Amino acid sequence: MKAKFKQVALTAVSAAMLGAIASSAQAANWLMLQGTEPADAAARAKVWGFVQAQWQKDTSDECKFTPCTDQYIPPKLIGPNLTSQEAFNVNRARIGVRGTGLPLDSKVNYFVLLEMGNNAITEGTGAFAKATDASITLNHIPNARVRLGLFKYPGAEEGLQAIHVFDYVNFSEVTNQLLLERVPNTDGAENQNLYPPGQGGLLGDEQNGFNNGVSAFRDVGIQVFDAFPVGNWEHSYAVMYGNGNGLNLSDNDDDKDLYLYWSSERLFGGKGPFRQGLKLFAWMQDGKRSLDRTNDGVFNPEKYDRERSGLGVKYLKDAWRFTAEYMQGEGMIFVGPDKPSFDQNGAGPNGDGATGESSGWYLEGGYRFPNSKWQLDLRYDVYNRLEGDALESEWLTTTLGANYFINKKTRFTFNYALREVDSINLPDAGATAPAPNPNNNMQTIEDRISLQVTHIF
Secondary structure: OHHHHHHHHHHHHHHHHHHHHHHOOOOOOHHHHOOOOOOOOOOOOEEEEEEEEEEEEEOOOOOOOOOOOOOOOHHHOOOOOOOOOEEEEEEEEEEEEEEEEOOOEEEEEEEEEEEOOOOOOOOOOOOOOEEEEEEEEEOOOOOOEEEEEEEEOOOOHHHHOOHHHOOOOOOOHHHHHHHOOEOOOOOHHHHOOOOOOOOOOOOOOOOOOOOOOEOOOEEEEEEEEEEEEEOOEEEEEEEEEEOOOOOOOOOOOOOOEEEEEEEEEEEEEOOHHHOEEEEEEEEEEEEEEEEOOOOOOOOOOEEEEEEEEEEEEEEEEOOEEEEEEEEEEEOOOOOOOOOOOOEOEOEOOOOEOOOOEEEEEEEEEEEEOOOOOEEEEEEEEEEEEOOOOOOOEEEEEEEEEEEEEEEOOEEEEEEEEEEEEEEOOOOOOOOOOOOOOOHHHHOOOOOEEEEEEEEEO
16 A cells, blocks of 8 residues: 555656646755855844754654564654654754954954754754854855855755755654765774674663763865856755764874865745745765774774765746756765664675665655645655665655745654565565564654754744
Protein backbone atom coordinates (compact mmCIF):
# COMPACT_ATOMS: atom_id res chain seq x y z
CA MET A 1 0.00 0.00 0.00
CA LYS A 2 2.77 2.43 0.96
CA ALA A 3 4.77 1.71 -2.21
CA LYS A 4 1.66 2.24 -4.33
CA PHE A 5 0.93 5.53 -2.56
CA LYS A 6 4.47 6.74 -3.21
CA GLN A 7 4.11 6.00 -6.91
CA VAL A 8 0.98 8.13 -6.96
CA ALA A 9 2.76 10.89 -5.01
CA LEU A 10 5.69 10.93 -7.43
CA THR A 11 3.30 11.16 -10.37
CA ALA A 12 1.51 14.06 -8.68
CA VAL A 13 4.74 15.99 -8.14
CA SER A 14 5.77 15.43 -11.76
CA ALA A 15 2.36 16.63 -12.92
CA ALA A 16 2.69 19.74 -10.78
CA MET A 17 6.08 20.43 -12.34
CA LEU A 18 4.76 20.15 -15.88
CA GLY A 19 1.73 22.26 -15.08
CA ALA A 20 3.85 24.97 -13.50
CA ILE A 21 6.26 25.15 -16.42
CA ALA A 22 3.44 25.18 -18.94
CA SER A 23 1.69 28.08 -17.17
CA SER A 24 4.91 29.76 -16.85
CA ALA A 25 6.21 30.29 -9.84
CA GLN A 26 10.28 31.41 -5.70
CA ALA A 27 13.72 31.18 -7.20
CA ALA A 28 15.59 33.56 -4.93
CA ASN A 29 19.26 34.39 -5.41
CA TRP A 30 20.57 33.37 -1.99
CA LEU A 31 24.12 34.47 -2.82
CA MET A 32 22.93 38.07 -3.02
CA LEU A 33 20.39 37.98 -0.19
CA GLN A 34 22.64 36.81 2.64
CA GLY A 35 25.20 39.35 3.82
CA THR A 36 24.80 41.80 0.95
CA GLU A 37 22.97 45.05 1.72
CA PRO A 38 21.70 47.68 -0.76
CA ALA A 39 24.14 50.60 -0.55
CA ASP A 40 21.38 53.22 -0.63
CA ALA A 41 18.92 51.57 1.74
CA ALA A 42 20.78 49.63 4.45
CA ALA A 43 20.85 50.68 8.07
CA ARG A 44 23.98 50.98 10.18
CA ALA A 45 22.68 48.08 12.30
CA LYS A 46 19.49 46.10 11.74
CA VAL A 47 18.57 43.56 14.42
CA TRP A 48 16.53 40.61 13.22
CA GLY A 49 15.95 36.94 13.89
CA PHE A 50 13.40 34.17 14.15
CA VAL A 51 12.12 31.44 16.47
CA GLN A 52 10.91 27.97 15.51
CA ALA A 53 9.14 25.66 17.96
CA GLN A 54 8.01 22.20 16.98
CA TRP A 55 6.43 18.91 17.93
CA GLN A 56 7.46 15.67 16.26
CA LYS A 57 6.30 12.09 16.65
CA ASP A 58 7.95 9.01 15.14
CA THR A 59 5.75 5.97 14.60
CA SER A 60 8.56 3.45 13.99
CA ASP A 61 8.44 0.10 15.77
CA GLU A 62 11.20 -1.18 17.97
CA CYS A 63 13.32 -3.95 16.54
CA LYS A 64 11.16 -6.97 17.31
CA PHE A 65 13.31 -9.63 15.64
CA THR A 66 16.25 -11.53 17.08
CA PRO A 67 19.11 -11.12 17.06
CA CYS A 68 18.90 -7.32 17.23
CA THR A 69 21.87 -5.00 17.77
CA ASP A 70 19.68 -2.10 18.92
CA GLN A 71 16.00 -1.71 19.66
CA TYR A 72 15.77 1.95 18.59
CA ILE A 73 18.27 3.20 16.05
CA PRO A 74 18.61 7.02 15.62
CA PRO A 75 16.26 7.33 12.58
CA LYS A 76 13.48 6.13 14.90
CA LEU A 77 14.15 8.84 17.50
CA ILE A 78 13.62 12.60 17.54
CA GLY A 79 16.77 14.68 17.22
CA PRO A 80 18.93 16.19 18.32
CA ASN A 81 18.82 14.44 21.69
CA LEU A 82 17.69 11.02 20.37
CA THR A 83 16.03 10.00 23.64
CA SER A 84 12.36 9.85 22.66
CA GLN A 85 9.98 9.08 19.81
CA GLU A 86 7.82 12.09 20.63
CA ALA A 87 9.05 15.50 21.71
CA PHE A 88 8.38 19.23 21.86
CA ASN A 89 11.41 21.37 21.08
CA VAL A 90 12.58 24.91 20.41
CA ASN A 91 14.65 23.76 17.50
CA ARG A 92 15.83 27.19 16.35
CA ALA A 93 16.17 30.55 18.09
CA ARG A 94 18.43 32.86 16.11
CA ILE A 95 19.17 36.54 16.56
CA GLY A 96 21.50 38.60 14.44
CA VAL A 97 22.54 42.02 13.28
CA ARG A 98 23.42 43.17 9.79
CA GLY A 99 24.18 46.45 8.07
CA THR A 100 26.73 48.60 6.27
CA GLY A 101 29.65 50.80 7.24
CA LEU A 102 27.71 54.02 6.72
CA PRO A 103 28.70 56.80 6.73
CA LEU A 104 32.31 55.69 6.31
CA ASP A 105 31.77 53.29 3.43
CA SER A 106 28.42 51.98 2.21
CA LYS A 107 30.18 49.28 0.18
CA VAL A 108 31.22 47.36 3.30
CA ASN A 109 28.56 45.00 4.70
CA TYR A 110 28.60 42.85 7.80
CA PHE A 111 26.41 39.97 8.98
CA VAL A 112 26.40 38.27 12.42
CA LEU A 113 23.97 35.53 13.52
CA LEU A 114 23.77 33.51 16.76
CA GLU A 115 21.94 30.18 17.22
CA MET A 116 20.43 29.46 20.66
CA GLY A 117 18.01 26.65 19.77
CA ASN A 118 18.26 22.96 20.65
CA ASN A 119 19.48 21.37 17.42
CA ALA A 120 22.42 19.60 15.84
CA ILE A 121 24.42 22.86 15.84
CA THR A 122 24.38 23.25 19.63
CA GLU A 123 23.79 19.66 20.82
CA GLY A 124 26.95 18.00 22.10
CA THR A 125 29.09 21.15 21.96
CA GLY A 126 28.71 22.09 25.63
CA ALA A 127 27.50 25.59 24.72
CA PHE A 128 23.96 26.97 24.78
CA ALA A 129 24.69 29.23 21.79
CA LYS A 130 26.82 29.02 18.66
CA ALA A 131 27.75 31.57 16.02
CA THR A 132 26.49 30.48 12.61
CA ASP A 133 27.49 33.59 10.67
CA ALA A 134 30.14 36.27 11.16
CA SER A 135 31.15 37.75 7.83
CA ILE A 136 32.24 40.95 6.09
CA THR A 137 31.41 41.60 2.44
CA LEU A 138 33.42 44.07 0.35
CA ASN A 139 31.59 45.44 -2.70
CA HIS A 140 34.32 47.60 -4.22
CA ILE A 141 35.34 45.53 -7.27
CA PRO A 142 32.82 45.45 -10.14
CA ASN A 143 31.48 41.91 -10.75
CA ALA A 144 33.68 40.50 -7.97
CA ARG A 145 32.28 41.00 -4.47
CA VAL A 146 34.48 39.53 -1.74
CA ARG A 147 33.12 37.89 1.41
CA LEU A 148 35.35 36.83 4.32
CA GLY A 149 34.61 35.04 7.59
CA LEU A 150 32.02 32.45 8.58
CA PHE A 151 29.06 32.10 6.22
CA LYS A 152 27.04 29.69 4.09
CA TYR A 153 29.08 28.13 1.34
CA PRO A 154 27.61 28.09 -2.20
CA GLY A 155 25.96 24.75 -2.83
CA ALA A 156 22.70 22.81 -2.90
CA GLU A 157 19.42 24.70 -2.80
CA GLU A 158 18.12 23.22 0.49
CA GLY A 159 21.36 24.18 2.23
CA LEU A 160 21.89 27.58 0.64
CA GLN A 161 18.39 28.96 1.10
CA ALA A 162 17.30 30.73 4.30
CA ILE A 163 15.90 28.19 6.76
CA HIS A 164 13.14 30.49 8.08
CA VAL A 165 11.41 30.45 4.67
CA PHE A 166 11.99 26.71 4.08
CA ASP A 167 8.69 25.10 3.13
CA TYR A 168 9.19 21.88 5.16
CA VAL A 169 10.07 20.99 8.76
CA ASN A 170 12.91 18.58 7.93
CA PHE A 171 15.41 18.42 5.08
CA SER A 172 15.12 15.74 2.44
CA GLU A 173 16.96 12.56 3.43
CA VAL A 174 19.62 13.01 0.75
CA THR A 175 20.40 16.55 1.93
CA ASN A 176 20.37 15.53 5.59
CA GLN A 177 22.70 12.54 5.23
CA LEU A 178 24.89 13.43 2.26
CA LEU A 179 25.35 17.21 2.60
CA LEU A 180 24.70 18.18 6.24
CA GLU A 181 28.23 17.37 7.31
CA ARG A 182 29.17 15.92 10.70
CA VAL A 183 32.72 16.93 11.57
CA PRO A 184 34.89 14.06 12.93
CA ASN A 185 36.19 14.11 16.48
CA THR A 186 39.92 14.75 16.86
CA ASP A 187 40.47 12.01 19.44
CA GLY A 188 40.77 8.59 17.83
CA ALA A 189 39.46 6.82 20.93
CA GLU A 190 36.25 8.84 20.67
CA ASN A 191 35.83 7.91 17.02
CA GLN A 192 35.03 4.26 17.69
CA ASN A 193 31.46 2.98 17.74
CA LEU A 194 29.88 3.88 21.05
CA TYR A 195 28.60 0.42 21.77
CA PRO A 196 29.57 -2.92 20.20
CA PRO A 197 26.94 -5.33 18.85
CA GLY A 198 24.64 -6.68 21.53
CA GLN A 199 25.24 -3.80 23.96
CA GLY A 200 23.10 -0.70 24.31
CA GLY A 201 20.55 0.45 21.81
CA LEU A 202 17.71 0.81 24.30
CA LEU A 203 15.53 3.89 24.15
CA GLY A 204 17.37 6.69 25.95
CA ASP A 205 20.93 5.42 25.42
CA GLU A 206 23.47 8.01 24.31
CA GLN A 207 23.66 7.67 20.52
CA ASN A 208 25.57 10.77 19.46
CA GLY A 209 29.32 10.21 19.31
CA PHE A 210 30.21 13.49 17.58
CA ASN A 211 31.75 16.17 19.79
CA ASN A 212 31.23 18.87 17.16
CA GLY A 213 27.94 20.20 15.88
CA VAL A 214 26.92 19.85 12.25
CA SER A 215 28.44 22.18 9.68
CA ALA A 216 25.02 23.79 8.99
CA PHE A 217 26.17 24.22 5.36
CA ARG A 218 28.79 26.75 6.48
CA ASP A 219 32.54 27.21 6.47
CA VAL A 220 35.17 29.81 7.33
CA GLY A 221 36.98 31.22 4.32
CA ILE A 222 36.93 33.70 1.46
CA GLN A 223 34.45 33.89 -1.42
CA VAL A 224 34.40 35.87 -4.65
CA PHE A 225 30.92 36.16 -6.14
CA ASP A 226 28.40 38.36 -7.91
CA ALA A 227 25.28 38.40 -10.07
CA PHE A 228 24.84 40.24 -13.35
CA PRO A 229 21.80 40.71 -15.63
CA VAL A 230 21.69 39.79 -19.29
CA GLY A 231 18.31 40.73 -20.73
CA ASN A 232 15.60 38.88 -18.83
CA TRP A 233 18.16 36.55 -17.25
CA GLU A 234 20.37 36.92 -14.19
CA HIS A 235 23.60 34.91 -14.01
CA SER A 236 25.43 34.31 -10.73
CA TYR A 237 28.74 32.75 -9.80
CA ALA A 238 30.68 32.00 -6.63
CA VAL A 239 34.16 30.64 -5.92
CA MET A 240 35.00 29.94 -2.30
CA TYR A 241 38.13 28.66 -0.54
CA GLY A 242 37.57 27.53 3.04
CA ASN A 243 38.88 25.57 5.99
CA GLY A 244 36.52 22.62 5.51
CA ASN A 245 35.90 22.52 9.27
CA GLY A 246 32.26 23.59 9.47
CA LEU A 247 31.24 26.11 12.14
CA ASN A 248 34.55 25.72 13.96
CA LEU A 249 36.37 29.03 13.68
CA SER A 250 39.80 27.39 13.57
CA ASP A 251 41.19 24.93 11.06
CA ASN A 252 41.94 21.35 12.13
CA ASP A 253 44.47 20.58 9.39
CA ASP A 254 46.32 22.16 6.47
CA ASP A 255 43.78 21.01 3.86
CA LYS A 256 41.28 23.43 2.38
CA ASP A 257 37.96 23.03 0.55
CA LEU A 258 37.14 24.48 -2.87
CA TYR A 259 33.52 25.43 -3.64
CA LEU A 260 32.20 26.37 -7.10
CA TYR A 261 28.68 27.55 -7.96
CA TRP A 262 26.80 28.82 -11.01
CA SER A 263 23.14 29.73 -11.57
CA SER A 264 21.18 31.24 -14.44
CA GLU A 265 17.68 32.51 -13.76
CA ARG A 266 14.92 33.67 -16.08
CA LEU A 267 13.26 36.47 -14.10
CA PHE A 268 9.47 36.79 -13.92
CA GLY A 269 9.13 39.51 -11.26
CA GLY A 270 9.05 40.07 -7.51
CA LYS A 271 12.04 40.54 -5.23
CA GLY A 272 13.94 39.15 -2.25
CA PRO A 273 13.19 35.60 -1.06
CA PHE A 274 9.89 35.65 -2.94
CA ARG A 275 11.24 36.59 -6.34
CA GLN A 276 9.63 34.66 -9.16
CA GLY A 277 11.66 32.94 -11.83
CA LEU A 278 13.08 29.79 -13.35
CA LYS A 279 16.55 29.08 -11.95
CA LEU A 280 19.05 26.51 -13.23
CA PHE A 281 22.04 25.83 -11.00
CA ALA A 282 25.07 23.57 -10.54
CA TRP A 283 27.66 23.30 -7.78
CA MET A 284 30.61 21.26 -6.51
CA GLN A 285 32.76 20.88 -3.37
CA ASP A 286 36.19 19.28 -3.17
CA GLY A 287 38.30 18.77 -0.06
CA LYS A 288 39.89 16.36 2.40
CA ARG A 289 39.15 15.37 5.98
CA SER A 290 41.48 14.18 8.72
CA LEU A 291 40.08 11.13 10.51
CA ASP A 292 41.70 9.07 13.25
CA ARG A 293 40.09 5.62 13.07
CA THR A 294 42.39 3.90 15.54
CA ASN A 295 41.97 3.43 19.27
CA ASP A 296 45.66 3.26 20.24
CA GLY A 297 45.83 6.40 22.40
CA VAL A 298 47.83 8.25 19.73
CA PHE A 299 46.49 10.96 17.43
CA ASN A 300 47.46 9.55 14.04
CA PRO A 301 44.83 10.69 11.52
CA GLU A 302 44.70 9.77 7.86
CA LYS A 303 43.44 11.91 4.98
CA TYR A 304 40.21 11.03 3.18
CA ASP A 305 38.68 12.73 0.15
CA ARG A 306 35.31 14.45 0.53
CA GLU A 307 33.68 15.36 -2.77
CA ARG A 308 30.13 16.56 -3.38
CA SER A 309 28.40 17.86 -6.53
CA GLY A 310 24.93 18.47 -7.85
CA LEU A 311 22.64 20.29 -10.22
CA GLY A 312 19.00 21.30 -10.22
CA VAL A 313 16.17 23.59 -11.22
CA LYS A 314 13.81 25.77 -9.17
CA TYR A 315 10.68 27.44 -10.48
CA LEU A 316 8.17 29.85 -8.97
CA LYS A 317 5.47 31.83 -10.63
CA ASP A 318 2.18 32.98 -9.15
CA ALA A 319 0.72 30.10 -7.11
CA TRP A 320 3.07 27.33 -8.29
CA ARG A 321 6.49 26.22 -7.03
CA PHE A 322 8.69 23.36 -8.19
CA THR A 323 12.21 22.16 -7.35
CA ALA A 324 14.25 19.21 -8.58
CA GLU A 325 17.84 18.47 -7.61
CA TYR A 326 20.29 15.60 -8.07
CA MET A 327 23.46 15.23 -6.00
CA GLN A 328 26.27 12.75 -5.45
CA GLY A 329 29.15 12.34 -3.06
CA GLU A 330 32.33 10.39 -2.43
CA GLY A 331 34.05 9.94 0.91
CA MET A 332 33.03 10.81 4.48
CA ILE A 333 29.55 9.35 4.08
CA PHE A 334 27.50 9.79 7.26
CA VAL A 335 26.25 6.41 8.51
CA GLY A 336 24.88 7.32 11.93
CA PRO A 337 25.38 9.71 14.86
CA ASP A 338 26.90 6.92 16.95
CA LYS A 339 29.63 6.29 14.36
CA PRO A 340 32.06 9.23 14.28
CA SER A 341 34.56 6.82 12.70
CA PHE A 342 32.23 6.85 9.62
CA ASP A 343 32.09 3.04 9.66
CA GLN A 344 28.77 1.27 9.52
CA ASN A 345 30.39 -2.02 10.40
CA GLY A 346 33.26 -1.10 12.72
CA ALA A 347 36.58 -1.31 10.86
CA GLY A 348 35.44 -4.20 8.68
CA PRO A 349 35.53 -4.37 4.88
CA ASN A 350 31.84 -3.52 4.43
CA GLY A 351 29.91 -0.37 5.25
CA ASP A 352 32.93 1.93 5.11
CA GLY A 353 31.59 5.48 5.05
CA ALA A 354 35.05 7.07 5.03
CA THR A 355 35.64 5.94 1.44
CA GLY A 356 32.09 5.12 0.29
CA GLU A 357 29.94 6.68 -2.41
CA SER A 358 26.32 7.84 -2.33
CA SER A 359 23.82 9.68 -4.50
CA GLY A 360 20.24 10.87 -4.43
CA TRP A 361 17.65 13.28 -5.68
CA TYR A 362 14.37 14.92 -4.78
CA LEU A 363 11.33 16.37 -6.50
CA GLU A 364 9.14 18.83 -4.65
CA GLY A 365 6.32 21.19 -5.44
CA GLY A 366 3.82 23.49 -3.83
CA TYR A 367 0.64 25.40 -4.55
CA ARG A 368 -0.39 28.61 -2.71
CA PHE A 369 -4.14 29.06 -2.93
CA PRO A 370 -4.94 32.56 -4.24
CA ASN A 371 -6.51 34.92 -1.69
CA SER A 372 -5.94 32.29 0.98
CA LYS A 373 -3.60 31.64 3.89
CA TRP A 374 -3.03 28.01 2.85
CA GLN A 375 -0.24 26.37 0.87
CA LEU A 376 0.02 22.66 0.05
CA ASP A 377 3.41 20.96 -0.47
CA LEU A 378 4.59 17.58 -1.70
CA ARG A 379 8.12 16.15 -1.82
CA TYR A 380 9.57 12.81 -2.89
CA ASP A 381 13.25 12.07 -2.22
CA VAL A 382 15.53 9.10 -2.84
CA TYR A 383 18.89 8.46 -1.18
CA ASN A 384 21.18 5.54 -2.06
CA ARG A 385 23.78 5.25 0.70
CA LEU A 386 27.10 3.38 0.25
CA GLU A 387 26.44 2.39 -3.36
CA GLY A 388 27.97 -0.91 -4.42
CA ASP A 389 28.64 -1.94 -0.82
CA ALA A 390 27.24 -5.04 0.87
CA LEU A 391 25.54 -2.68 3.34
CA GLU A 392 24.09 -0.35 0.70
CA SER A 393 20.76 1.09 1.81
CA GLU A 394 17.94 2.84 -0.02
CA TRP A 395 15.90 5.59 1.66
CA LEU A 396 12.58 6.57 0.06
CA THR A 397 10.55 9.39 1.62
CA THR A 398 7.30 11.03 0.57
CA THR A 399 6.43 14.16 2.55
CA LEU A 400 2.90 15.58 2.54
CA GLY A 401 2.92 19.17 3.77
CA ALA A 402 0.76 22.19 4.46
CA ASN A 403 1.63 25.75 5.49
CA TYR A 404 -0.87 28.11 7.13
CA PHE A 405 0.25 31.74 7.08
CA ILE A 406 -1.17 33.62 10.07
CA ASN A 407 0.52 36.76 8.77
CA LYS A 408 3.62 37.70 6.80
CA LYS A 409 5.93 36.80 9.69
CA THR A 410 4.18 33.87 11.39
CA ARG A 411 3.18 30.50 9.98
CA PHE A 412 2.38 26.92 10.94
CA THR A 413 3.94 24.03 8.99
CA PHE A 414 2.52 20.50 9.09
CA ASN A 415 4.35 17.51 7.57
CA TYR A 416 3.56 13.83 7.34
CA ALA A 417 6.57 11.85 6.07
CA LEU A 418 6.08 8.31 4.78
CA ARG A 419 9.46 6.57 5.06
CA GLU A 420 10.69 3.31 3.58
CA VAL A 421 14.25 2.08 4.23
CA ASP A 422 15.88 -1.11 3.00
CA SER A 423 19.37 -2.65 3.03
CA ILE A 424 18.91 -3.85 -0.51
CA ASN A 425 21.60 -6.58 -0.53
CA LEU A 426 20.43 -8.29 2.68
CA PRO A 427 17.45 -10.51 3.61
CA ASP A 428 14.17 -8.99 4.70
CA ALA A 429 13.45 -8.32 8.35
CA GLY A 430 12.98 -11.45 10.41
CA ALA A 431 15.54 -13.53 8.53
CA THR A 432 17.97 -15.44 10.73
CA ALA A 433 21.07 -14.96 8.59
CA PRO A 434 23.25 -13.01 8.46
CA ALA A 435 23.06 -12.16 12.14
CA PRO A 436 22.50 -9.48 13.14
CA ASN A 437 20.43 -8.49 10.11
CA PRO A 438 20.36 -4.65 9.62
CA ASN A 439 16.95 -4.92 7.96
CA ASN A 440 15.47 -5.96 11.30
CA ASN A 441 15.76 -2.30 12.16
CA MET A 442 15.92 -0.64 8.76
CA GLN A 443 12.62 -2.05 7.53
CA THR A 444 10.85 -1.11 10.76
CA ILE A 445 11.56 2.61 10.26
CA GLU A 446 8.09 4.09 9.80
CA ASP A 447 6.32 7.41 9.33
CA ARG A 448 6.98 10.71 11.09
CA ILE A 449 4.56 13.54 11.94
CA SER A 450 5.84 17.11 12.39
CA LEU A 451 4.21 20.40 13.40
CA GLN A 452 6.23 23.62 13.53
CA VAL A 453 5.51 27.30 14.15
CA THR A 454 7.87 29.96 12.75
CA HIS A 455 7.94 33.62 13.78
CA ILE A 456 10.29 36.15 12.21
CA PHE A 457 11.10 39.40 13.99
